[in-house]
Amino acid sequence: MNLASTLIPLPVLVPTLGAAATLIAGRRPRLQRLITLAALSVVVAACAALLYLADRDGTLVLNVGGWGQSVPGMGPLGITLVVDRLSALMLVVSSIVLLAVVFYAIGQGVRDGDERQPVSIFMPTYLVLSAGVCTAFLAGDLFNLFVGFEVLLSASFVLLTIGASKDRVRAGISYVMVSMISSLIFLFGIALVYAATGTLNMAEIAVRLDDVSAGTRSAMFAVLLVAFGIKAAVFPLSAWLPDSYPTAPAPVTAVFAGLLTKVGVYAIIRAHSLLFPSGGLDPVLLVAALLTMVIGILGAIAQNDIKRLLSFTLVSHIGYMVFGIALSNELGMSGAIYYVAHHILVQTTLFLVVGLIERQAGASTLQRLGGLAAASPLLAFVFVVPALNLGGIPPFSGFIGKVALLEAGAQIGSVLAWTLVGGGVLTSLLTLYVVTRVWTKAFWRTREDAPQGHLSAASPAALIDEPEDIQFVDRDNVGRMPVGMVAPTGALIAVGLALTIFAGPIFAYCERAAAEVLDRSQYITAVVGER
Template structure:
């Protein structure tokens, strides 16, 4: 067995086995933490090795169970795991985020106590979510992509409602219903694809779909795009997200915002470039991208709660990624791939920072916040760096990704592409306005000037000392920011800044990944053999 074959299943296998082990260790929280962190650390190392191998040797393929090829163009039977440059990058970034958020959640539990939440199931469920995310990125056929989605969604149902508060259960019901609808549409699309082609293997589908009538191809693509669009929160299929994510605990919201929608974006990239590369629905995708950017950021402007505000910016910036896919050139695809990696890191970091704000100041609504910069310069720093990155201020990675996408639109030259360029610029400026608004209201003004500042659970001075008389809803005192929460947040800031400092080689990797995705030949040949 080659090194690549031995490593390929581990991002799924390791967290799955660790999840089972932590479930059995439910009454020993320290052992649970050790198992979970060890497993996620192993996944980071394995994914980094897979990225190196995929970049050096090309697409890696593992047919689980050793099933061989069937007739020509049919592809292998059984489960096929595929690692190319795109999936390898998604695995690396996702594994880093999953490890950092796990550290944050553990640090929060150790410092503030876990008495109110069924934490014995948090880490096992979180590890199952990690396995589902990795399975989706590795899947070489539509059915196992569906299985990956369902594994991560099943785990997300539990994580979203953990603690069983009224708001969480209500949001969980909405999230479950929307997820079930998208899964049913996806399953319906899988049935249609199989009926039309006789296979679900992605590489084999790439060959067989070319022989279908254009109308049939467009219909199949449309069904899959609706399913993936719901999962990625593309307008007008995004209304569920701002109501679902903000109610969950900070670590859960962070990993949801950073990863779950990006799995949907990954599926859109894979379907558009590998299965339906003729561009039949590119105009529709461009319009959806434009509306996603503008409607999302206008929704963010109207919010007063930081978590809801960030949820709307999350929707808005999905539009940038769809923009890069829709223009169908290498610059756009490389910009989209780079921007996905950037956004996973920055959006996750910002939601973790909001968790720190809630913990330290007792609220996340702008009407109750103020004076945080003077009270805690460190908290101000960990907010402003990813906020400026999200806003696209040079020379941060957000600026680099947006410039690449705007260049792609200019290269396309169509009227819709120029509208997307204009919409991208407007969205970027409005994003900067939104984060500046949070800064001025929550960090710069005094707490006394906040309309409801007297209702927050703590005063700014409570951030600097260990008060004994501040009463919180779920703990007796706030104390300083726990290192267990601050360190992983800072680590994600550093990794996000690495996308800027190492922008040349990382964007070069994105360009190679885009070329590989758009060309298709290497992927198809690696899976089904030369045609």
């Protein structure tokens, strides 16, 4: 067994075993935390090694259980795990975010025995979520991609409803119902693909779909796009997201916003480039991308709560990724891949900053915030850097990703592509307006100038616009930001800035990943051999 074969299953295996160990250590919170941090640290190291090997050696494949590569007439049997440059990058960025967020959660001071924040459940569930994310990125067949999504669904429902407050349960039920509908549509799509091709291995499907009629291929692709579009929050399938994410604790909301929708985007990339590369539905995807960008950011403008505002910007910027995918050229795909990595880091960071704002000021609604820049220059800094990055101010990575996508649209030169270019520029300007509005209201003006600035965190009336279950260990000492919360937030800011500082080599990697994704023969040959 070579090094790659040893490393490939680790991103799934280590968190799964860690989840079991943390369940056993349920009455020992310090041991739970140590196990969780150790498991996710191993995952980061393994994913970094896989990224290096995939870039050096090309697509890596592991047939779990020692099954033969392929059976004539049936395709590969068993579970196939595949690591190419795209999945390796997603694994690295996701594992870094997962590790940083769990550091933040520990720093937030959630303690075992607190009836509203049961850590004995949080840690194992968080590790299961990590395993689900990695399973989706490694899956070489549609069924195990479905399994990865379902693991995510199960774990995310538990995390979303931790504390069992009324708001969280309501949001959790809505989230689960939408996710179940998406899963049923995905299962229907899997059934259609299997009926047409006789296999669920994605490389084998890609080969056999060449013999399927164009109309049947388009119908199957449309079904899968609906399923993945719900998970990725592509308009008009995105209405569930702004009501689901803001109710959760800050670490949960951060990891949801940063990662879960990107798993859906990753699935769209695989379906679009590997299974259905003809581009027959590209105009539909371009229209969906435009509507996602514009309607999402208009929704953000209307919000007064920072969590809901960021949830709408999350929806909006999914449109940029879909834009790059639908262009079907190498620059567009490179920009989409780079932008996915950028957005995972920046969006996660901003939701962590909201948690710091809640601790510092006792609120996340703009009607009650003010004077934060004077009260905490450090908090102002950790907000303004990712906020400007999200807004696409040069030379940040958000600007680099957007320029690549806009240039790719200009290369296509169609009326629809130029419309998307205009929509992308407008969305970027409105995003900058939204984050500037948060800055001026929450950080720049005085608290006394806020409409509800006279309310204190200790006042019962102060909870009118707040989720009823915001509760920290030091809640009676609003204004204190633990180092354990600030340090991982700063670490993610640093990683986000690394995308700018090392933009040349990182974007070159994304170009290689895009070329590999668009030239599906490399993936197919690695999995099923020469045909």
